[in-house]
Amino acid sequence: MVSQQPKPTIVITGGNFVNKGAESMLMSTVDAVRTYFPGYEPVLLDLFPTVKASDKGAYPFRIVNMHVRTLYRMGFPILKLLFKKKAISDPESEIKSAINSASAVFDISGYGLSSHNQALMWSVAYLLPIYLARKKGIPVWLLPQSMGPFHFKGLKKWLFQIFAVPLLRYPKIIFVREPAGLKAVRQIRKEASELSADIVLQVPEKKTNSPVLAGPGxxxxxxxxxxxxxxxxxxxxxxxxxxxxxxxxxxxxxxxxxxxxxxxxxxxxxxxxxxxxxxxxxxxxxxxxxxxxxxxxxxxxxxxxxxxxxx
CATH class of the missing domain: 3.40.50 (Rossmann fold)
Structure with missing residues (x-):
């Protein structure tokens, strides 16, 4: 009997179960992968893990827990001397395998890189999955999300120019939800960048027989x-x-x-x-x-x- 080879994978970053926006984008992306890339299996790389190992089987796709702390440890190995991995995070060997074996990375962060009210830690965390994918030559698509403005100052401006700009030029395509964000992106890259509605609006809503919970209010x-x-x-x-x-x-x-x-x-x-x-x-x-x-x-x-x- 010939054993069935596992399907190639598409890793999804930026999705999680912390809020319904991130969850709905995740479910819409999983549906889109199965519809338009039927030969590939979606894998969620969850940077804000809330699903325990014992509960992962309840979801119709693979979940790899990768806490933000682990992301930093993998992006900057010297930080392993300072930070231990979170208990909910899966082994780093499993995370590396999920990334390195991926055929592509689809990011659905929703709110991407911006100088508006965003701490430096989260700006870097947003870029690190792109950095890890680029090291292995794995194609990256940034699916519809809000980006910009990029009016960084001081240290952030310097880091943006030497670290962020080269990484933002790596994705095969960036889909941006607002015209102002698209304009900001096109000022730093010549590669494909397109205006797009949110992915939740592009995937048909599943029919349900659930009773209406709310009244006419x-x-x-x-x-x-x-x-x-x-x-x-x-x-x-x-x-x-x-x-x-x-x-x-x-x-x-x-x-x-x-x-x-x-x-x-x-x-x-x-x-x-x-x-x-x-x-x-x-x-x-x-x-x-x-x-x-x-x-x-x-x-x-x-x-x-x-x-x-x-x-």
Whole structure:
């Protein structure tokens, strides 16, 4: 009996299960790989691992856990003297094998490199998978994501020129979601760069028979990251005002968590508003239940990009 050879793989970076935007991009990319590259098997390289080894079998694709700390250890081996790997991260030999044997790397980071409100650590972490792929000559595609501006200053400007620019010229193609981002990318590379809608909008939504969870009201999706950008008090007041306007019109309002990071935001809104038509979900919905909730709402108020995309 002839043993069946394993399929060649396409490694997906940037996807994870921390928030529903990243998860939906991941699922859409897996579907796209299976549709348009049927001879290849998608493999997720998860830089923000939350899925335990015992639970990986529940997913219809392979998951390799690679904590950001491990990414730095592999990108800059000298850091192994300073940082131990995280327990949830898979063995580095398995991670190297997944990368080195890949036929291509598809990045779906969503929000890529930018000088706007992005710490240096995350800028470098974004670039390291491209760096590791380039060392092995593995093709890289940056699938639809937001990029730029690149108005770095000081040390970041120097690192951008000597480290980031050569790496951003390596991908076969970069798909950018906004015209301003595409303009910024085309200023640093002559290679293929194209404007593109988010990948979630390009993959047909799967039909479901799940019951509609939300009534004919307003679905509110907070984003705790707004606390850093706009300010905590201003953000809370804005959302509270919008919610109270709907409640004054006897329109039901339901708050859901689009990300595990938004729990505090939801709890703060719950502490500020008491009304019979106001409900705050305590748990993060599954992706399917989220889609069902959005379909069953009159309209959506979203602080998250993919909350609007799903709507």
């Amino acid at each position: 307003v679905l509110v999706i907070p984003n705790q990251q707004l606390f850093r950008v706009v300010g905590k008090d201003s953000t809370l007041q804005l959302f509270e005002n919008l919610i109270r306007q709907a409640l004054d019109l006897r329109i039901p309002v339901r708050i859901i968590q689009h990300s595990r990071d938004d729990r505090l935001f939801c709890e703060l809104l719950k502490s500020r508003i008491s009304h019979e038509l106001f409900k705050v979900e305590d748990q993060v919905l599954t992706l399917e239940d989220l889609h069902t909730a959005i379909r069953g709402s009159r309209f959506v108020v979203s602080g998250r990009y993919h909350g609007a995309i799903h709507a």
